[in-house]
Amino acid sequence: MTHPTANTPAPSPCDLIIKADVVVTQDDARRILTDAGVAIKDGLVLDIGSYASMETGYCPAQRLDLSGKMLMPGLVNGHTHLPMTLLRGVADDLPLMEWLESHIWPVEAHLTDELITIGAQIGCAEFIRTGCTSFLNGYFHEHLTGNAVADCGLRAVLGEGFFSFPSPMFKTAEDCWQTLRGLNRQFETHSRVRTAITPHAAFTVMPEELIASFELAEELDIPWQIHLAESPMETAVCLDKYGKRPIELLHHHGLLTKRTTLHHCVDVTDEEIEILADSGVNVVHNPVSNLKLCSGISPVQKMLDAGVMVGLGTDGASSNNQLNMFRDMGLAALVGKVRHEDASAVNAQSALDMATRNSAHCLGWPELGRIEKGCPADMIALDLAYPNLMPVFNYVSHAVYGATGMEVCMTMVGGEVLYLYGDFKTIDINLLRTNALQASDWVHSVAER
Ligand SMILES: [Zn+2]
The missing domain is CATH 2.30.40.10 (Urease, subunit C, domain 1)
Structure with missing residues (x-):
């Protein structure tokens, strides 16, 4: 000594x-x-x-x-819907709207608190096993996902999703804003759980409600996230409803800011990429989900070249069907080359940056995604x-x-070991498997109704 x-x-x-x-x-x-x-x-x-x-x-x-x-x-997942693990594989190989309207929404209409909790726990276990330590979520009853995250030791930013009102979840906008405030209060002092404002999309939420929700995000000083420009179908609906393309529409209403995180951005023009770069928004690329739903391939290298902050996400487990950031990271690099007809596009370092440091910005938590003095030990x-x-x-x-x-x-x-050599330290994986089997029986019975 x-x-x-x-x-x-x-x-x-x-x-x-x-x-x-x-x-x-x-x-x-x-x-x-x-x-x-x-x-x-x-x-x-x-x-x-x-x-x-x-x-x-x-x-x-x-x-x-x-x-x-x-x-x-730890990898940072910029976009997911955690409890949708419950619907993993329930319907595959379908276009977006048919998949949502005929298979996903009918089952989601009957979800219980217990089922959402099991779905969130399955997602947490998959993240822990495949090296994702933090994520930006959007779903219903987010306090349940928050409890699952708090219990298992992961880190998350939670967004209670909403559509135009009245909806099955909220009769009025005021009901919704009260729920969002309540969620924010519940986790205000939690070291690993934060909240975000999460309107579903520009074609499912009215512009005045988008604006009001953005004002709430500013008041609470939290991120504002939305699905945007996911497919040519969405662009067509926005043009028909508002006479503007999705990015144009949000830009027109002053909703593209550093506080904003846009999920997908597949159907974007060169002019829109300039708008994204100038406004300082964050974009999350979801290559597997975009491929599976045949939405297209986002021009990621063009966005990176223009200076847009582009992170990476899996999207929900029902449109991926994994929550494995390693697969999305590899595919981001591969499909980026095909999209740009250039083998040097979206190189390995860019893909790793997207899955770590860049996604951290999309969560509004820029000290994540790096191993550096003073940063969280994730x-x-x-x-x-x-x-x-x-x-x-x-x-x-x-x-x-x-x-x-x-x-x-x-x-x-945060310095706590959650998984080591096959052992989940914070999740009873055998109990989770039993619960998952019961949940799949329930989903079958609802889907067949
Ligand atoms: Zn999504």
Whole structure:
């Protein structure tokens, strides 16, 4: 044991030191450290550097040896509808409106609190298993998803979805605003759960209600998110109703701001990309959902080149059908090349940035998606012993093109380990499976009515 002398300060106490073969930091310089260590205190990254320097500088309460593993930031899912895991695979291979009107909405009309909770818990388990540590959600009864997230240790921004009024959920706009205020109050002091204002889309919510909801987002100082320009069908409906394309419509009403996150942006023109860039909005790309519903492929590289902040999301499990950000990350890079007829488009580093740092902006939580001093200790480890990750030339390439998500062997949020080598620390996975089987029986019975 070495004793501190006048020249060597005593090691500072910390909660945990992690040792890893490599750390992909995703910091501003995109540093990749080998033989690395990360010191964690009070849920934040206290320091990062060589493992030897961490051991010299800090005196940890615990150590986590991740030799043979690659540490990287937890992936940030910019767009999902968590409880829709309940409807995973209930109807596939259909166009958007037929899928929604004939299969999804009829079942959703009968969902109970218990079922929404089970759906949210299934989604949380899938995120933890596949290395997603935070997400931006939109669904109904969001307090239930909030409780599931609070219990399992993940981090989320929750948006209670609404359509024009009266709707099955809200008779009047005032009812809706009261619910949104209540949700915001419930999680106001929670360290891992925040809220957002979430109108469904420009063709399902009247402009005056979009504007009123944006004013509420400003008053509460929280993000405002909406599905926008998802498909040519949506553009046609907006043109017919308002004489404007979706992005034009929101721009006209002053709703494109830094507070705004737009989901999809598939059907956009070059002029609209300039508007998006100038306004500072955030866009979430959902490649798997867009492919599955045949909505088209978003011009992501054009948006990135113009300076638009583009994050990445899975969308709900009924239009993906996974909540696995690794699959969306790889596909974002692949379909980006086809969309732009350029093999260098949406390169691996861009795809990883979208799934981490950029998505963090879409959540209005920019300190996420990176392993950096002072930032929340949300990180995951990939086991480099998987054959599909051998040998290693480029760690970022492996994360985007090589990994499937099943290589995730450790998931941590705010310094708390939620999953380690097959063990879910905060979820009873056997009980969840039993509940999921019962839920699928219920969905079958409703779908067949
Ligand atoms: Zn969606």
